[in-house]
Structures are given as structure tokens and as C-alpha cells.
Amino acid sequence: MHGAAGPWERAQAALNRRDLREARAALEAVLQHEPAHVPARVLLAGVHLGERRLRDASSQLLQAARALPDDAATVCRVAQALMRVGESAATHDVLQHPSIGSCRDGVILASLAHVHQSLGQHEHALALMDRARTLRFDNPDFRYFRSIQLQFNGRLDEAREELESCLRLGPTYGRASLTLARLRKATAASNQLAYIDEQLRRVAPGTEDHAAFEFARYKELEDLGDYAAAFEALARGNAIMHARVQHDPARDARHIDALIARCTPSFFAQPAEEADDDGPQPIFIVGLPRSGTTVLDRILGNHSQAMSAGELGDFAHQLRWAADLPGRTLLDDALIERLPSLDFADIGRRYLAQTRWRAGDRRFYVDKLPPNFLVAGLIARALPRARILHLHRDAMDVCFSNWRALFGDAYGYSYDLQALAMHHRHYRRLMAHWHAVLPGRILDVDYGELVSHPDAVAERVFAFCGLPMEAGVTDLSRNAAPVATLSSAQVREGIHGRGIAEWMRYESQLQPLHDAL
Structure with missing residues (x-):
């Protein structure tokens, strides 16, 4: 590693000033000296993406996946990068790395859970979130995403409880309020309207949270049969998102x-050859x-x-x-x-x-x-x-x-x-x-x-x-x-x-x- 310290530092400096050509040269120098330098391969993949070369980025990440150290943080970083470039099979394989089983860092486990979620492996995602929770990892964002995994896994009562706890911690978490509104039918005796109205006075105008609270208000009012007010809330929420997204028809x-x-x-005149297997x-x-x-x-x-x-x-x-x-x-x-x-x-x-x-x-x-x-x-x-x-x-x-x-x-x-x-x-x-x-x-x-x-x-x-x-x-x-x-x-x-x-x-x-x- 000592021989590669110079080019590694040059690569960091070049990336800080967004000089992709210099960063690429420095990272290639690092890898010439130390081919198993996984962080360098991950950074070089990012440089290739910045230069619009997807195949080269994928190649670097696949090589990184074959040289993983016994370190869950590095494993997580490689898995995240592989998922971004569409290497689903390699991501799946990386997530079997033994360092994950012995990881005791809640932040890393929660991040790995998101990779499993991106792969559609929701049982695994929830299991990692539960491990993170036993390690006392906790914040409103984590509780929200854990509630989503509970919902995906069919544990709806627990999902509602987790959303309520998220809202107690994060007073302007509009997405949680909307998800909760969708998970239960509002009644005159039990609804979020007072809470939502309070948050609408506090939330930053024009944000996605702002829109989510309006969408949540729509759902609660519709459940209660107040359709005129419900439509007005829905129209406001959509107007906020329309301004944010700026869609180009x-x-x-x-x-x-x-x-x-x-x-x-004629484009379809010569179809691709069929796979010659029975998979x-x-x-x-x-x-x-x-x-x-x-x-x-x-x-x-x-x-x-x-x-x-x-x-x-x-x-x-x-x-x-x-x-x-x-x-x-x-x-x-x-x-x-x-x-x-x-x-x-x-x-x-x-x-x-x-x-x-x-x-x-x-x-x-x-x-x-x-x-x-x-x-x-x-x-x-x-x-x-x-x-x-x-x-x-x-x-x-x-x-x-x-x-x-x-x-x-x-x-x-x-x-x-x-x-x-x-x-x-x-x-x-x-x-x-x-x-x-x-x-x-x-x-x-x-x-x-x-x-x-x-x-x-x-x-x-x-x-x-x-x-x-x-x-x-x-x-x-x-x-x-x-x-x-x-x-x-x-x-x-x-x-x-x-x-x-x-x-x-x-x-x-x-x-x-x-x-x-």
C-alpha cells in the first residue's frame, strides 16, 4: 500500500477538483501497483461513469467484487455501486459475503438492507433492519423504511405502529403520514387531520414533505366522505409536485x-437467436x-x-x-x-x-x-x-x-x-x-x-x-x-x-x- 499512497492521494485531489482525466490516470497507477485495491476500483468506476463509459465502470466493479476484503463496509460500498450499474447477479453474490454475518455496525446493516430492498429481497432487507435495531441504530428515516419493509412483508399492524413511532420522532415526515393514511381507514374518532394541519403550518413550502402531507390530507378527508375538501388537498399536492418535477411532455x-x-x-425481421437451453x-x-x-x-x-x-x-x-x-x-x-x-x-x-x-x-x-x-x-x-x-x-x-x-x-x-x-x-x-x-x-x-x-x-x-x-x-x-x-x-x-x-x-x-x- 505504501507504494500506492502517492497516486491515491493525487486521485483524491483530482476528484475534489472534478478533474476526471487526472483522477483516472492516478487510480490506474494505484491499481497497476496494487490490483486488489478495491476502493480504487470503486472510485475508478465512478470516474468511468462520469466519462459516460458504462461498460468500463461495470468491469471495474466486477473486478472489485472478486477481491473483497473481510470488511462489511467495503462489501456494502461495492454492492451499492454494482446495483447502480445494473449488475444484479453480482450484487446478489456480493451480499452473501461472510463479513455481513459478523457485522456489528447498525449503519452498515441498514445500508445493506437498502441494497436488498433494491434487489427486491424484502425478507432479507427486514432481517438486516432488525439486526440494526438490536444494535440500537435508530432515527426517523430508519423507522420509516423499516415500516415500509414490514408492509411489504405483510406485517401491516407492526407497520402501522412503526409509522406512528416515526411520526413521533420526525414531526415533518410527510411520507410517513401518507403511508399511515393508506394503511388504515380514517374515522371521525380516529384520524390524522389535526396532526396534518399542524404539520402543514410547519413544513417547508414546496418540498416533497409538503406535498406528501397534502396527499395524506386528501386520503383522510376522502375516508371521511368530505370529497370537496379532499379534492382540493389532492390538487394542492399535485401542484407542488408538478412544480418540483417540471415534467416535459x-x-x-x-x-x-x-x-x-x-x-x-423490418427492424423485427431478424429476431435474436433463441437461448439454446431450457433454463x-x-x-x-x-x-x-x-x-x-x-x-x-x-x-x-x-x-x-x-x-x-x-x-x-x-x-x-x-x-x-x-x-x-x-x-x-x-x-x-x-x-x-x-x-x-x-x-x-x-x-x-x-x-x-x-x-x-x-x-x-x-x-x-x-x-x-x-x-x-x-x-x-x-x-x-x-x-x-x-x-x-x-x-x-x-x-x-x-x-x-x-x-x-x-x-x-x-x-x-x-x-x-x-x-x-x-x-x-x-x-x-x-x-x-x-x-x-x-x-x-x-x-x-x-x-x-x-x-x-x-x-x-x-x-x-x-x-x-x-x-x-x-x-x-x-x-x-x-x-x-x-x-x-x-x-x-x-x-x-x-x-x-x-x-x-x-x-x-x-x-x-x-x-x-x-x-x-
């Missing part, structure tokens, strides 16, 4: 236009958020031959790896521009390599990420044996459900009624295009039909996927697996149609949305 339109222009019948195959569920995708996922997860893998970002990561373009969004202009030159057979192979571990001993695994509707055609080209299910729902129902959701920064279109309507039109236009250029590859599933005739729809879905029908698959109450969506509490109640036409409570206020659709 023109960019969405440009992306859809570009996808349709590039993904012509587990993916079933994709796509559609708009809040369209019922979780219900369908739970039905499939009840089948003896299918494993629910959660909402995976792996296909998007492999698109970006093929294009060597880092980025945080599913699509962007540069990625769409490079689509014709990508090796889709390799994208398919890499996707399977990153995800098949999730299937366990099942023949199929379910990748339920609603925005993958944007790349459904690309999935079909890269993975010829993949099944693709498209969940669609009444336009007003799904748009209103998006508008009242509070997705953070994830779906910027959802905070403005006109942007919502435009996004819905683009979505329908793109799905029609995928059906036109890939006839028979995507099965449409209607949410209204699913909740009214679940067994008949399930039988049709299973036939499309190559699965035999099994008794009891539509009994969602028997599915004890963790579920990590906004509807994680509701789907444990079983299949119901209570969400149909809920927007009618606000028919006059939502007339602009109705007209735009």
Missing part, C-alpha cells in the same frame, strides 16, 4: 415518435402504473411453476450496457438513436444471466415493471421465448389512480391532468404499434374483466404463457410472498373491484381530464 412525445419510427416491421424463462407484465399489474403478478406467483421476481430494471440496464450509455431513465434520445446498431441477441443473453437466479426451481419468473411497455417490442426482439402480458384499465380509472398516487420523481406526467391525458394517448398509440409490428407476441388483459372473472382470465393468461391452469391461483390471500408496490396492502385482501369508477366521486372536478382523454 414534449420529450415523451419525441421518444414515442422515435420508437415508432425506428421499430418498423427459466421470463414473463413480463407491462402497462401503466396502477393498472392492476400487481394483481396479475400475484395470480401468476400463485402458480407452482412461476416465481414472482418483482419490478426489475434489468432489461433497461442491458439496453444501456449494449449502447454503453449510463443513465437513470428507461429511455433517452441517445439510447433510442442507437437502437438499430444494438446486438439484441446479446441483450437477451445478458438479461437472462442477470435475472435467472430469481426463478429458484421454477420454470418461469415474472418481471412486473409497468413502464416496460415502452420497450415491449425490444423485449420481444431480444427474448423470443419471453411472454409479454399487457394490463390495461379504463382510461379515467387509471389516470385518476396515477394522479392520487404520489410517485416521487418517478412519473412526472402524473401530477398534471393535461400531461396525464397526453401520456395516456402516447401509451395507447405505442401499444397499438407493438401489436401491429409483433402480432400475437403480446396478450392484452383487461383489468375490469380480471376482477370480475378472475378464473377465466387466469386460464387464458396461463395458456398464453404455456402453463396449465391450477386450482386456487386467484386466491390472493394464500400468497404470502413480499410485495413492494403502492397496492401492497390492498392485494392481500383478495381480488375486488372497489377501485373501479372511484373517480366518479370527483366527476365535475375531473371534467377537464375526461375531455382531454
